[in-house]
Amino acid sequence: xxxxxxxxxxxxxxxxxxTKVAILNASKRLIGHSVRKSxxxxxxxxxxCLNSALEMTDISRNDIARCTSTGYGRKNVxxxxxxxxxxxxxxxxxxxxxxxxxxIIDIGGQDNKIIKLDERGRRLNFKMNRKCAAGTGAFxxxxxxxxxxxxxxxxxxxxxxxxxxxLGSYCTVFSGTEVLEKIRQGKKVPDIVKGLFxxxxxxxxxxxxxxxxxxxTGGVVAYNPYLVKMFKExxxxxxxxxxxxxxxxxxxxxxxxxx
Amino acid sequence: MADHFYELDEAAKTGSKKxxxxxxxxxxxxxxxxxxxxxxxxxxxxxxGATRMSTDLIPYTNAxxxxxxICSYLTSDVGSYLxxxxxxxxxxxxxxxxxxxxxxxxTNQCRDVQDWFSWYSRELNVPLVGIHTHRGIGEIRDxxxxxIANQIRDLVPKLEAVSGExxxxxxxxxAVGLSRRTSELWRACLETAAAIPSPWTFFDATIxxxxxxxxxxxxxxxDYYEILLKELKDRMNNGVAAIDGEKHRLYWEGMPIWxxxxxxxxxxxxxxxxxxxxxxxxxxxxxxxxxDEPFExxxxxxxxxxxxxxxxxxxxxxxxxxxxxxxxxIIFHDAKTCPNNSNNRYGxxxxxxxKLGLPTLTINGDLCDxxxxxxxxxxxxxxxxxxxxxxx
Numbered sequence: 001x002x003x004x005x006x007x008x009x010x011x012x013x014x015x016x017x018x019t020k021v022a023i024l025n026a027s028k029r030l031i032g033h034s035v036r037k038s039x040x041x042x043x044x045x046x047x048x049c050l051n052s053a054l055e056m057t058d059i060s061r062n063d064i065a066r067c068t069s070t071g072y073g074r075k076n077v078x079x080x081x082x083x084x085x086x087x088x089x090x091x092x093x094x095x096x097x098x099x100x101x102x103x104i105i106d107i108g109g110q111d112n113k114i115i116k117l118d119e120r121g122r123r124l125n126f127k128m129n130r131k132c133a134a135g136t137g138a139f140x141x142x143x144x145x146x147x148x149x150x151x152x153x154x155x156x157x158x159x160x161x162x163x164x165x166x167l168g169s170y171c172t173v174f175s176g177t178e179v180l181e182k183i184r185q186g187k188k189v190p191d192i193v194k195g196l197f198x199x200x201x202x203x204x205x206x207x208x209x210x211x212x213x214x215x216x217t218g219g220v221v222a223y224n225p226y227l228v229k230m231f232k233e234x235x236x237x238x239x240x241x242x243x244x245x246x247x248x249x250x251x252x253x254x255x256x257x258x259x
Numbered sequence: 260m261a262d263h264f265y266e267l268d269e270a271a272k273t274g275s276k277k278x279x280x281x282x283x284x285x286x287x288x289x290x291x292x293x294x295x296x297x298x299x300x301x302x303x304x305x306x307x308g309a310t311r312m313s314t315d316l317i318p319y320t321n322a323x324x325x326x327x328x329i330c331s332y333l334t335s336d337v338g339s340y341l342x343x344x345x346x347x348x349x350x351x352x353x354x355x356x357x358x359x360x361x362x363x364x365x366t367n368q369c370r371d372v373q374d375w376f377s378w379y380s381r382e383l384n385v386p387l388v389g390i391h392t393h394r395g396i397g398e399i400r401d402x403x404x405x406x407i408a409n410q411i412r413d414l415v416p417k418l419e420a421v422s423g424e425x426x427x428x429x430x431x432x433x434a435v436g437l438s439r440r441t442s443e444l445w446r447a448c449l450e451t452a453a454a455i456p457s458p459w460t461f462f463d464a465t466i467x468x469x470x471x472x473x474x475x476x477x478x479x480x481x482d483y484y485e486i487l488l489k490e491l492k493d494r495m496n497n498g499v500a501a502i503d504g505e506k507h508r509l510y511w512e513g514m515p516i517w518x519x520x521x522x523x524x525x526x527x528x529x530x531x532x533x534x535x536x537x538x539x540x541x542x543x544x545x546x547x548x549x550x551d552e553p554f555e556x557x558x559x560x561x562x563x564x565x566x567x568x569x570x571x572x573x574x575x576x577x578x579x580x581x582x583x584x585x586x587x588x589i590i591f592h593d594a595k596t597c598p599n600n601s602n603n604r605y606g607x608x609x610x611x612x613x614k615l616g617l618p619t620l621t622i623n624g625d626l627c628d629x630x631x632x633x634x635x636x637x638x639x640x641x642x643x644x645x646x647x648x649x650x651x
């Protein structure tokens with residue numbers, strides 16, 4: 001058993017789209033992690049995800065001192081000792097990386113969050129998107145299907161855009177129709193994809209004002225760095241992104257487990 | 260409540276008394292004083308919501324051209340009529356709601372109540388009368404009171420034509436007096452929640468407010484609240500908490516989510532959180548009523564309501580409540596189909612949060628239409644809000 005194995009803490013974030021596991025050692029260093037599609041059996045996915053994260057380490061399940069779960073499926077994790085909301089866990093995870101007052105923007109698979117923290121990491125307020133998936137990862141997933149483009153290609157396509165096509169619709173379904181209209185008009189796919197990114201940014205910006213430093217997290221941020229670059233240009237703000245933006249909630253959960 | 264509905268059912272079947280349908284903050288005292296039995300379609304709407312029948316019934320009204328975005332009390336209730344389904348059957352074995360002899364509205368709540376009753380007026384060929392209230396009122400002006408008092412007076416001959424009986428001032432004054440007493444008692448009941456710990460919650464009050472809505476102006480309502488107040492005071496004096504180990508106290512702004520009262524009440528209880536006060540339950544306090552000035556005092560009581568006031572008044576009102584009830588945060592319910600009673604839409608949460616130094620949370624939902632409510636998202640928001648309070 002290595003030093004890492006002396007006392008490790010696990011955070012499991014069962015999101016609407018992906019399940020993430022983070023394993024921290026007693027020094028709060030990330031020693032194992034994993035991301036899987038959440039699928040329909042949250043309990044099983046969490047288990048598989050944990051096993052996969054453990055494989056990155058030289059520890060076993062018996063070395064886990066405590067586990068906290070978060071996300072929509074937080075109550076389905078059978079091996080969890082405690083649950084916390086994803087809002088609390090993202091706040092905790094971000095403050096771990098950036099111990100400053102901040103506005104967190106988390107763009108997740110099915111919801112967006114804006115969380116404001118004071119200089120001590122305490123939550124001042126938070127907002128989640130309303131019961132609409134506009135501006136979330138689900139919006140980009142739907143559009144990748146409509147355009148028949150693999151999700152992982154969207155960032156490169158947006159980056160290569162020379163003349164962004166702006167989309168006016170608020171609703172995911174209407175945006176899909178609008179995208180087809182743009183295709184019929186002969187607009188280039190990279191320009192449409194950049195327009196989709198811009199649409200996500202607009203939806204996020206209308207949720208709340210940005211104060212203090214801005215930290216962006218979530219799967220959409222992890223896989224689409226160009227979206228962060230656009231966000232920076234549009235808001236004229238420096239944007240901080242943690243090392244593993246998709247793992248922020250799981251990291252926060254592991255930090256709660258440590259407490 | 261059972262007697263209220265059985266009496267209406269009997270009158271509808273036998274014609275023993277005339278029945279007026281009234282909006283929930285309509286001129287109940289005048290109707291009672293003129294001998295009408297009074298039925299409240301909004302109360303029925305709340306029952307349709309609470310029994311979760313609404314979501315199935317609303318589409319039938321939508322199909323008539325009434326938008327899913329308008330009042331879901333209206334769309335639930337009309338859907339109930341169209342489908343001949345009512346919770347009164349399930350609860351009281353009453354076949355249908357009582358047919359009206361007259362429909363009486365007051366637009367102090369919203370325009371939807373007028374449109375709602377207009378539909379029934381056309382459908383049932385029943386006379387429709389009403390009061391049109393001033394809106395966005397800051398300081399209440401004399402001309403507004405005179406206008407509303409005159410509108411109430413103007414109802415008298417129209418109602419006499421329906422009842423076939425002459426207006427009796429003494430009966431009217433008696434109803435105003437009973438309604439005033441009901442209001443005083445109801446206020447006193449609500450004020451007991453200022454105690455720490457609170458002897459009851461917002462969810463309890465949404466049920467116990469029934470008689471303040473449907474039976475104000477009657478002796479029965481007074482009797483009911485005398486008993487309730489005694490029980491609440493006993494609980495208060497003995498330190499009996501509605502929420503064991505009360506840790507947090509909140510204010511609820513906006514409509515109840517009728518179909519989720521139990522789920523929400525259990526979630527808050529599990530989080531050791533008591534919702535101690537609400538604008539909604541306070542909306543049936545009419546303690547300006549005065550039997551000596553029945554028309555004018557009714558005009559004042561029904562004009563000074565929170566829902567018809569301007570934003571600065573509403574903010575002051577909630578700030579005053581904060582001083583009395585000592586809550587730690589405010590939950591705003593943004594009801595999709597009730598813009599008039601969703602006060603988060605013009606920046607009030609942000610302003611109040613700044614002025615009171617309190618966190619606020621907005622939940623998206625609806626009074627009856629559960630298609631507008633994401634339970635998982637709401638529960639997570641509430642849980643996160645309590646986590647936030649615990650970090651302080």
